[in-house]
Amino acid sequence: MANTKVHSLFTDFDIDLFKAGKHYRLYEKFGSHIITVDNEIGTYFAVWAPSAKKVSVIGDFNFWLAEDHQLNVRWDGSGIWEGFIPGVQKGATYKYKIENSDNNTTTEKADPFARRCEHPPKTASQVWDDDYKWKDKEWMKNRKKNNALDAPFSVYEVHLGSWKKQVEENRFLSYIELADELVAYVKEMNFTHVEFMPIMEYPYDPSWGYQLTGYFAPTSRFGYPDEFKQLVDTFHENGIGVLLDWVPSHFPSDDHGLGFFDGSHLYEHPDRRKGYHQDWKSLIFNYGRNEIKAFLISNAIFWLDQYHADGLRVDAVASMLFLDYSREEGQWEPNIYGGREYLEAIDFIKDMNATVYEAFPDVQTIAEESTSFPKVSRPIYDGGLGFGMKWMMGWMHDTLGYFQKEPVYRKHHQNELTFGLNYAFSENFMLPLSHDEVVYGKKSIVDKMPGDEWQKFANLRLLYSFMYTHPGTKLLFQGGEFGQTSEWNFEGSLDWHLLNYDVHKGAQTLVKDLNKLYKTEPALFEKQFSHEGFEWIDHSDHQNSVMSYIRKGNNEKDNLLIILNYTPIPREEYRIGLPKKGTLIEVFNSDATKYNGTGNFKTEKLSSDNKEWNGRENSIAINLPPLGMLAFKYK
Template sequence: MTPPTPLPSFGETDAYLLGEGTHARLYDRLGGHLEPNGQGARLALWAPNARAVSVIGDWNGWDAHADPMAPRSDSTGVWEVRCEKARRGHAYKYRIVSQRGRILEKADPLALLGEPPPSTASRLWSLEYDWGDAEWMRTRAARNGLDAPMAVYEVHLGSWRRPDGRLPGYRELAHSLADYVVSLGFTHVELMPVTEHPFYGSWGYQTTGYFAPTARYGEPQDFMYFVDHLHQRGIGVVLDWVPSHFPTDAHGLADFDGTHLYEHADPRQGFHPEWNSAIFNYGRNEVRSFLISSGLFWLDRYHIDGLRVDAVASMLYLDYARQGGEWIPNRQGGRENLEAITFLQELNRAVYREHPDTFTVAEESTAWPQVSRPIEMGGLGFGMKWNMGWMHDSLAYMKQDPVHRRFHHHRLTFSMVYAFSENFVLPLSHDEVVYGKRSLIDKMPGDAWQQFANLRALFAYMWAHPGKKLLFMGGEFAQRREWTHEGQLDWQLTELPEHRGMQHLVGELNRVLRAEPALHELDFSAEGFEWVEPNDASHSVVAFLRRARNGEVVLVVSNLTPVPRQNYCLGVPGGGTWHEILNSDARPFGGAGWGNLGEVEAAPMRSHGRKHALCLTLPPLSTLYLKAVTDV
């Protein structure tokens, strides 16, 4: 078992790294740390502009005079104190007197645990835990690799399942979620933010506790158990992490020591008009140290496998969500946030230096170049980037009545123009099923049968498209309602044949994804993709090949009209028998059962520039995968 870690003294090296903006483990130096024997605690806080600071808490009756903190003799702005009577679980805050005499009561920015909301104090805690995921940790470099099959199930823990209508706990969720994810073959789960947040309705995106899993679902060891159990079941855990903005709640980071310590003072730089929140000052070195330490903390102490970094575009552009005159240009007169760029590069450099078997993913919604390219090449250094363009274009295409899709064919094929410019993840995320956007199944046109067929065809097309996959919970069984953070998913739908069929299809897509190297090994290389038929807009048909390193190929064909097409011939790179390894119109998935009786013989005829062709039956609103039995 990992023992409690005492607070090492904050030394000259720490002062230098904090001031340089590269301290990657502030959680070992600042915050509240219990002594190894459990008798007392030592606390340290960065508050450089405070006149006085004291710790108030359960052990001293919240007396402002009982435990005054002393500033270090250097210029770091760090205050320290040892509290003899403090014990594990005690609630506490820092009482800060500003230079102008204002009294502020703040939660610990580096607290390991907070009180369950709506209470706002921090709690003294330690992170001892007996991990059982050694096998996962030993092998996760391959599981998290860019050439690995990756199908991510995005989850909001509080609304996935609610037994008896109550919020579940981390340990309870560990078992039910792992069972479900394993049954469907997903490789990873991505958790919408579990960092502590005062407003449940923010879904975790308004974070106050950058080092504390939310107490709504349990204590730190409970969250460790959650991660540990998923790892032991072969499932990676990705954390949605929000360094882009933070709420202005009185107990949080805003106006921390009576000054704009973590945020810019000028609202044109420090206030986010879209989210009514504060923006971190990435030009302040200590703030960069704080954020880099937070990111590494989850990888180090909680064995998290990856960080999905939220709202990167809002960090990169000074004029994001602002009109002319509402923002301040950078020192070169441009709109790029140069300090944020430096921070993101330093973050990624630190992550891949300290935990090279993990990864980072950027949610970046613009065409910013080289997001997932090495820093040495001028990139931001992320491992992957969400492909928001693919998401918007694909959904816009699928929303069209099939009779009109011929006029929007480019929306389906355009993503291949830039598919290998970044290491892309294809997301169908929570953002697409809220706020009047409708559920995935409800976006699909036609009657109920056509809606399900459309969504099955889209999923199969998505799973074959270059890039890793991400699907938000409920999409896998075609939930009809929009997602809401209150309540739970409509699990009763899985008792209905069409919804159960969709769920079965997603499980089979994950199985085929894992089984076929052609569908994942070269996701980020043009060598892994080849068009067969990109231009048949009149029939709304597309066909392409996915290729593995060893030369094996899978042919993917989508017919996105409700008209079955007989004897549709496509050139293929070799003869012999081709097996139909997946058909989204198969009866077990809720389809009509059109197809090719399991296999097709390639004919020695020229088509699409190739010497052999498959003449196929294309089911209505469907996607097929075919693989040659013999080498091609």
């Protein structure tokens, strides 16, 4: 038997911070690190396993024999096991073999802090480091203005495994290939940001990445960690921000994962009412445990620090906020005040956001949160959770519900489109048309639309036009931009051949131009989270299913006038009131021929009439296209 050499990267201060839940760079200490000790190059290992009787490193360098390299437990009661093994180099494959004295269990676990994992279905960790030379200095210097709340923020959501296939070899694109093809596409489409569904290592493809086992490792499915860095770097070199989906809400119970890690409920809450997620058959972190808070916050910091991510979209926040989330009476226990709020999880979320914004004030955290929990995207000092933005799930639900109705019935449901403006400025809302809306029999976005093919695509163009002129930032899932007709399939590829057809090419061109409009018209972004940036002209014309509003920037000259017709009936000489007299210039028309519209309702410029309408002194008569949106500016 050969014990590992006694060595430590931890100082007493590190240990104190870890125990207090205040160490937010644990990845610099835990895991495997290639170092030199006594003139010997090898690897230092450190793992947290307080209930263990014995911990060994087993790997391809010792024939997976537990007796060869036992780790040394620290004397300070931290529960950390560590040691240095000479000669172990980059690429070495390993796990921790952990024996528990209380229940005589022995488990073989992947390293929670591993920087790289074996390609699934293999489950071991790999010793890894790289000296990637970043080339995004210019982006990082200017990132604050690109990520600001008063900047255009238009997100293309991508599942890397199904965006596009390499047809000849019937395989998905690698990080390197994506750095070429995906970056060029996102740039051409004028999106400001890309968001990756989870790229941290996960064992089970049908989970889409939302059941993580390798929190500190980009999945090996598409290449190496430095190649993923190159993908992020290339986006930055092209002026595009990168957001990562992050899952601190739950984790799978796979044998090699975090569950029952050292023979005890180490990472998960020991009370099944707080530690097991019934919907996803997964385990829930113990947010009241200091070391777990430090683990998760270190993980958030890791992706911003080591991979230059520009923000984190935090998954399933609602499931963390409430003890009774998806639980029946008797399946949950109230908090100490008798309420349903999960106080420890709320404290963790606040600590996470405070830490992230202190370390990286130029990034954004975005909550996927579907309840009326107050102040999700408000500062912690104001009683908020501290997120930068929150998904506007109510807008998504109401808007898709409205658009699925035949136009003849829409006059009875116009309030579904207007209701969101009653609360649109209570949070910093992002409007999401995400992957969740195009799976499990929900149909693709365009297939939700009623009518024949022309009407379906006119409705799609109108939906996107409404979305892009509505207050808030934007998110669109891959395929939606060109009217993918089939539901998303994580095993397949987007149906790129559809772009050979005019209706799909037209939809794609429309989204490209809407992104450009959003980026170039200050009225659409400067006050996108403020009621000062929006004013109704008329939301009450249910009978014609027409609505009109003004979007406002910092300068009045930038204001945009928006009119939408939600029926396939053109409206000739439709009159709306104006904020002032003058000449209007058309800046966008969703019915243009290049979008496969009719092209029959072009209005280059119009002069106002001194005729009172909608309670305003001046007005104008406009010919409205069927299922179309028009945007005007004053000359």
